[in-house]
Amino acid sequence: MTSTTRPVPFPDDVTEGFWDSVRARTLRIQRCGACSRFNHAPSLTCPSCGSENLSYEPVSGRGTVYSYTVLDDAPGPGFAELVPLVVVVVELVEQPGLLMVANLLGATGADVRIGAAVTVEFEEISEDCVLPQFRLAEV
Numbered sequence: 324m325t326s327t328t329r330p331v332p333f334p335d336d337v338t339e340g341f342w343d344s345v346r347a348r349t350l351r352i353q354r355c356g357a358c359s360r361f362n363h364a365p366s367l368t369c370p371s372c373g374s375e376n377l378s379y380e381p382v383s384g385r386g387t388v389y390s391y392t393v394l395d396d397a398p399g400p401g402f403a404e405l406v407p408l409v410v411v412v413v414e415l416v417e418q419p420g421l422l423m424v425a426n427l428l429g430a431t432g433a434d435v436r437i438g439a440a441v442t443v444e445f446e447e448i449s450e451d452c453v454l455p456q457f458r459l460a461e462v
């Protein structure tokens with residue numbers, strides 16, 4: 324059995340559709356049935372139009388680096404072996420301003436630049452926890 328000392332997500336009624344999809348190795352993002360806008364992080368009502376008609380739709384898992392930082396010091400227990408850790412804000416291709424925060428796997432701060440193409444990768448950090456991370460896209 325694998326386990327982790329890293330902090331793990333605790334899905335609730337609003338976010339469990341997102342985490343269910345991640346466990347199934349697909350990326351689904353909350354989308355409004357009224358105005359068709361994607362929304363992340365998930366919320367109870369659409370931030371654009373206020374509708375409660377929200378569901379989870381599959382997205383491509385492709386995006387670009389919107390912003391990033393490199394953590395040289397472990398931010399908490401369980402991260403010691405991961406530093407330096409590249410944390411990225413990714414703008415998904417489906418919609419301008421649709422942002423996700425994740426780790427950039429397999430890259431150092433010297434490898435990453437704003438606007439770089441990335442693709443989602445599902446990292447199993449413990450037996451029952453999968454996280455959506457990103458990796459620089461092949462060019």
Ligand SMILES: [Zn+2]
Nearest residue numbers: 355358369372
């Ligand atoms: Zn809406």
